[in-house]
Amino acid sequence: MSALVKALKKMAIEMILNDNTKDKVIVQLNKKINLPMISEDTEAELMDALYEALQEAIKDAIDEA
Numbered sequence: 717m718s719a720l721v722k723a724l725k726k727m728a729i730e731m732i733l734n735d736n737t738k739d740k741v742i743v744q745l746n747k748k749i750n751l752p753m754i755s756e757d758t759e760a761e762l763m764d765a766l767y768e769a770l771q772e773a774i775k776d777a778i779d780e781a
Contacts, residue, residue, distance in 0.1 A: 725778050733771050
């Protein structure tokens, strides 16, 4: 893989998977998904954990492509 492709992949990951995007995604997911008997704070923690797992999976997929 060329250095240019690696650099472009890194830039794409940094542009898409940053803290600002993470916060916006978690807020939107928490608005859309209601888990009865679980507080909003706990739902937000769950969304955060799911986002972190998804973020790692996306990074791995991009690195392997």
